[in-house]
Amino acid sequence: MSKLRIENVSRVFPGVRGGEPTRALEPTNLSVEDNDFITILGPSGCGKSTLLRIVAGLDQPTTGSVLLDGEAVRDPGPDRGMVFQSYTLFPWLTVRENICFGLREKNVPDKQQAEIAAHFINQVGLKGFENHFPKQLSGGMQQRTALARALANDPKIMLLDEPFGALDNQTRALMQELLLGIWEQHKKTVLFVTHDIDEAIFMANRVLVMTARPGKVKCDIAIDLPHPRHYTMKTTPEFAAYKARLTEEIRVEAIRSAQAEH
Amino acid sequence: MFDPLKPVSPGRRTALGILFFVVFFAAWGVVTYGGIVPPLFLADPVKAARAGIELFTKYNFIGDVGITIWRVVGGFLIAAVFAVPLGILMGAFKSIEAFFEPFISFARYLPASAFIPLLILWAGVGEAQKLSVIIIGSFFQIVLMVAVIVGGSRIDLVEASKTLGAKRAGIVLRVLLPGAAPQIAETLRLVLGWAWTYVIVAELIGAQSGIGHMIMDSQRLLDTGQMIFGIFVIGVIGLVSDFLFKQANARLYPWYFIK
Ligand SMILES: Nc1ncnc2c1ncn2[C@@H]1O[C@H](COP(=O)(O)OP(=O)(O)OP(=O)(O)O)[C@@H](O)[C@H]1O
Ligand SMILES: [Mg+2]
Numbered sequence: 001m002s003k004l005r006i007e008n009v010s011r012v013f014p015g016v017r018g019g020e021p022t023r024a025l026e027p028t029n030l031s032v033e034d035n036d037f038i039t040i041l042g043p044s045g046c047g048k049s050t051l052l053r054i055v056a057g058l059d060q061p062t063t064g065s066v067l068l069d070g071e072a073v074r075d076p077g078p079d080r081g082m083v084f085q086s087y088t089l090f091p092w093l094t095v096r097e098n099i100c101f102g103l104r105e106k107n108v109p110d111k112q113q114a115e116i117a118a119h120f121i122n123q124v125g126l127k128g129f130e131n132h133f134p135k136q137l138s139g140g141m142q143q144r145t146a147l148a149r150a151l152a153n154d155p156k157i158m159l160l161d162e163p164f165g166a167l168d169n170q171t172r173a174l175m176q177e178l179l180l181g182i183w184e185q186h187k188k189t190v191l192f193v194t195h196d197i198d199e200a201i202f203m204a205n206r207v208l209v210m211t212a213r214p215g216k217v218k219c220d221i222a223i224d225l226p227h228p229r230h231y232t233m234k235t236t237p238e239f240a241a242y243k244a245r246l247t248e249e250i251r252v253e254a255i256r257s258a259q260a261e262h
Numbered sequence: 263m264f265d266p267l268k269p270v271s272p273g274r275r276t277a278l279g280i281l282f283f284v285v286f287f288a289a290w291g292v293v294t295y296g297g298i299v300p301p302l303f304l305a306d307p308v309k310a311a312r313a314g315i316e317l318f319t320k321y322n323f324i325g326d327v328g329i330t331i332w333r334v335v336g337g338f339l340i341a342a343v344f345a346v347p348l349g350i351l352m353g354a355f356k357s358i359e360a361f362f363e364p365f366i367s368f369a370r371y372l373p374a375s376a377f378i379p380l381l382i383l384w385a386g387v388g389e390a391q392k393l394s395v396i397i398i399g400s401f402f403q404i405v406l407m408v409a410v411i412v413g414g415s416r417i418d419l420v421e422a423s424k425t426l427g428a429k430r431a432g433i434v435l436r437v438l439l440p441g442a443a444p445q446i447a448e449t450l451r452l453v454l455g456w457a458w459t460y461v462i463v464a465e466l467i468g469a470q471s472g473i474g475h476m477i478m479d480s481q482r483l484l485d486t487g488q489m490i491f492g493i494f495v496i497g498v499i500g501l502v503s504d505f506l507f508k509q510a511n512a513r514l515y516p517w518y519f520i521k
Contacts, residue, residue, distance in 0.1 A: 058421050078427030088422040092440045092517045102426035104436075135520040153426055 002031040003189050004055070004157060008064035011050050023214035024050045027064060030208070030217060032157075037183055037190045039200040041250055042210030042218075043257040048193045049085055051215075052159045055191065056082050068157070078102055081155035083146045083163040085193075089134040095145050096121065096130040102153035120148035123178055125171075139166040144175065151182065160192045164199070173231055176202055184228055197250065198234055201225075201242045209249045212257030219249060269521075305487035310494070313487030323476065327495060330461055330472040333389070337396025338457045342450060345404035352405065353412025353442070354434050363409070366402050374399030375463045387468040392461065399460040400453050407449045411442045444511060444518035451507040458500055 006028055013022040025047035032038060040048050053059040055066050057076040066073040068080070089098050096117050103113045121130055124144040134142055143163055150158060160179075164172045180203060183190060194200050200207050204223050211218045225238060233239055270278070287307055293299050294306035305313065317323035352359040374395050385391040415438050423437045465474025473492050480488035512519055 056425055058424070076421070076424035078425070080425060082422070082425040084418065084422060086418060088418050090419060090422075090437070090441070092443075092515070101423070101428075101436075105423075105427040105429075105432050133517040133520060135517065149426070159425075 004032040026216035039204040046215035081150035314491035341400035349408025352409035444515040
């Protein structure tokens with residue numbers, strides 16, 4: 001049985017100020033297997049965040065349903081960790097306290113919280129910043145803290161909405177390897193939205209390409225590259241072949257999306 | 263010098279603040295010593311200061327100051343202890359808000375001073391009546407302002423907390439409350455200032471002690487020096503309490519003051 005099933009999920013937002021309703025997401029079907037690392041590519045406004053929010057239980061689909069381990073998702077819960085596209089650290093908590101937030105809600109003993117926090121602070125490269133408040137961090141550091149906060153909670157599924165969008169290339173590559181390392185080690189199920197084709201191929205065992213709005217899954221490409229992956233993989237001919245194919249798929253959608261706006 | 267929103271250095275800030283007081287006292291001196299306003303209506307600064315010394319040494323004014331502070335702080339704390347939790351609940355839960363909001367919005371416009379005759383009837387002229395004036399004046403304001411602050415909390419943070427496993431109580435206590443706390447503290451600082459005006463009004467009518475009572479007595483004797491000194495003392499206490507409040511906020515909520 002699939003870990004996560006998205007069945008016929010669509011979302012129509014009511015019109016804003018008497019305007020036309022927005023069809024953000026066309027009926028979408030997807031089954032995600034345990035340990036899948038799925039990356040989602042698609043033009044801006046095609047409903048990627050909407051889809052992730054529905055899986056998280058933060059938004060309700062207009063039609064269809066989401067099943068996690070066979071059970072319908074209604075509310076948000078700690079079994080689905082999320083890193084939001086926008087900055088959502090708690091400004092009154094330090095980096096360490098932010099990372100411990102979910103653990104505290106679960107009443108994990110303090111000592112264990114400290115250990116888990118230290119581990120992930122190390123992994124996301126924020127050692128020395130444990131006691132900083134979010135306002136004292138750069139955008140990229142905030143997103144790394146948010147990633148650590150979600151990971152510390154040990155969810156079954158990670159929903160990542162362009163988590164590395166604000167990072168420079170070097171840090172981004174490091175974070176990709178870090179996340180991939182965690183995935184290889186802990187075998188998590190991941191849905192990962194990105195605009196970066198290299199990132200999408202490098203991280204995934206499946207890449208979904210979505211159509212321009214109203215979004216639906218246009219193609220679902222399995223990435224058959226061996227694990228563990230190393231950044232040098234990005235220069236192999238196999239990688240280049242995937243990249244050529246995805247670039248073409250996305251170009252078509254980008255053009256359609258641009259035309260739709262005019 | 264006049265760059266919008268550009269911070270000034272602490273030294274310069276203090277200097278500018280003091281400069282205004284200098285200007286103020288100078289202007290006061292000019293209108294009184296210059297004979298622009300006759301002494302019957304406005305005492306000069308030195309006379310006011312003398313009256314002040316006399317008040318403390320001869321008339322036990324410190325006792326009046328003490329009792330007034332006690333009333334303000336007592337009434338304000340009683341109001342806050344009930345108003346803040348109610349405001350938080352109203353801000354967090356829209357049905358609670360729908361239930362209380364119309365009445366409280368109505369009650370907020372009832373001037374506390376208008377209740378004084380009624381309160382004297384109900385509670386006599388003792389401390390209960392003084393405290394009631396302050397409680398009536400503060401309670402509804404605090405409730406409404408706190409409800410607005412909590413209601414304006416960032417929904418994205420609430421969503422993030424839900425994906426981290428926070429449930430209803432956790433969201434209220436560990437997301438809404440800490441996020442709103444600095445602004446709630448600011449509100450309390452503001453309302454405490456208003457409470458000072460209510461207490462003086464309460465003491466002007468039917469009181470045997472307090473700064474307001476002293477001012478009333480001085481009026482009978484046409485002692486503008488004492489009256490001015492009394493008002494001045496209220497201002498000084500307000501300034502000090504404001505300063506302490508601000509210091510406490512900066513200490514309690516360092517994250518809020520990071521630019
Ligand atoms: N709360 C809302 N009310 C109305 N319309 C909305 C709402 N949220 C999203 N939409 C609409 O749904 C569409 C899809 O939005 P979504 O945020 O899912 O896009 P996205 O694929 O994540 O884009 P991006 O790559 O730019 O983040 C957009 O057209 C947007 O205007
Ligand atoms: Mg998005």
